[in-house]
Amino acid sequence: MKILKLILLVNILCLTAVKAQEKYFDKKHKKSSVIKKELSFNTSTSENILVVDNVYGSINVEGYEGSKILIEATKTIYADKKEDLEKGVQEIGVKTAQKTGAIYVYLDSPYSKFDIETGSFEHSEFNFRNRRNYKHRNKRMYKYSLHYTIKVPKTTSIDLKAINNGDIYVENVHGKLLIVKNINGAIDLKNVSGKTDVNALNKDINITYAKNPTEESWYNSLNGDINIKFKNKLNALINYKTMNGKFYTNFDVEKTEPKVLKTKAHRKKGKGVKYKIDSNSHFRIGNGTVQLHFNQLNGDAIVKK
Numbered sequence: 001m002k003i004l005k006l007i008l009l010v011n012i013l014c015l016t017a018v019k020a021q022e023k024y025f026d027k028k029h030k031k032s033s034v035i036k037k038e039l040s041f042n043t044s045t046s047e048n049i050l051v052v053d054n055v056y057g058s059i060n061v062e063g064y065e066g067s068k069i070l071i072e073a074t075k076t077i078y079a080d081k082k083e084d085l086e087k088g089v090q091e092i093g094v095k096t097a098q099k100t101g102a103i104y105v106y107l108d109s110p111y112s113k114f115d116i117e118t119g120s121f122e123h124s125e126f127n128f129r130n131r132r133n134y135k136h137r138n139k140r141m142y143k144y145s146l147h148y149t150i151k152v153p154k155t156t157s158i159d160l161k162a163i164n165n166g167d168i169y170v171e172n173v174h175g176k177l178l179i180v181k182n183i184n185g186a187i188d189l190k191n192v193s194g195k196t197d198v199n200a201l202n203k204d205i206n207i208t209y210a211k212n213p214t215e216e217s218w219y220n221s222l223n224g225d226i227n228i229k230f231k232n233k234l235n236a237l238i239n240y241k242t243m244n245g246k247f248y249t250n251f252d253v254e255k256t257e258p259k260v261l262k263t264k265a266h267r268k269k270g271k272g273v274k275y276k277i278d279s280n281s282h283f284r285i286g287n288g289t290v291q292l293h294f295n296q297l298n299g300d301a302i303v304k305k
């Protein structure tokens with residue numbers, strides 16, 4: 001728990017620093033443009049996945065009957081001075097990459113790095129590990145945003161991530177995997193299906209399923225509510241963890257016994273095996289076929305049909 005609190009504190013400090021820099025700008029100068037890209041998967045399988053990494057801005061994804069990935073990104077740069085505005089126009093963009101079964105869309109900037117081998121995206125404007133060189137750090141004297149509107153073949157899996165100044169909205173997508181993470185924005189999934197892993201740190205999560213998940217899924221939020229509308233005849237085992245929230249549902253539920261977790265004893269404290277009782281709340285809906293995990297701190301979970 002202490003490690004989790006430390007990680008959250010570091011993340012909050014980083015985001016606070018980023019937001020503090022944004023306050024420097026009065027938006028005297030502004031320039032917008034639209035970046036368009038059309039891509040195709042190099043294979044035609046149910047394993048195809050679109051990965052989008054955004055830092056400032058929203059992501060809107062819609063499933064359709066076509067076969068191509070259609071991308072429109074509205075880029076907006078703000079600055080106090082014209083020379084800083086032009087620098088932002090030159091430095092900020094959108095890049096794409098491909099490998100078998102995967103298309104990656106990510107921010108192109110001096111502060112970003114993408115590794116095609118692992119598919120990992122990193123963005124860092126503040127290096128807290130090297131504070132001795134802070135006098136030599138070049139401040140970004142412009143503000144920017146990228147707002148994505150993307151159409152995908154409706155059976156495409158998605159992996160979407162955003163940080164600031166935008167929500168993530170997905171509609172009519174029925175891939176095998178739905179991964180959606182947003183730090184300071186909301187998540188809204190409408191008429192979707194697939195194995196789900198969603199995480200909104202500070203805002204609400206709203207999901208309407210066209211078909212109930214058939215594989216283990218995860219729903220996480222630190223300070224927001226989780227609202228999910230499933231189809232009738234949901235068969236799930238609910239694992240619910242919260243500190244200050246509550247769980248509400250209009251499904252018929254049966255409370256089940258907590259799990260007993262088997263752990264190894266520390267060698268300095270003696271040999272053998274120890275057992276720990278799981279403190280989470282557990283419910284069965286229907287015959288309990290699929291495990292659904294809810295993890296919250298302050299918000300409520302509302303599960304309805």
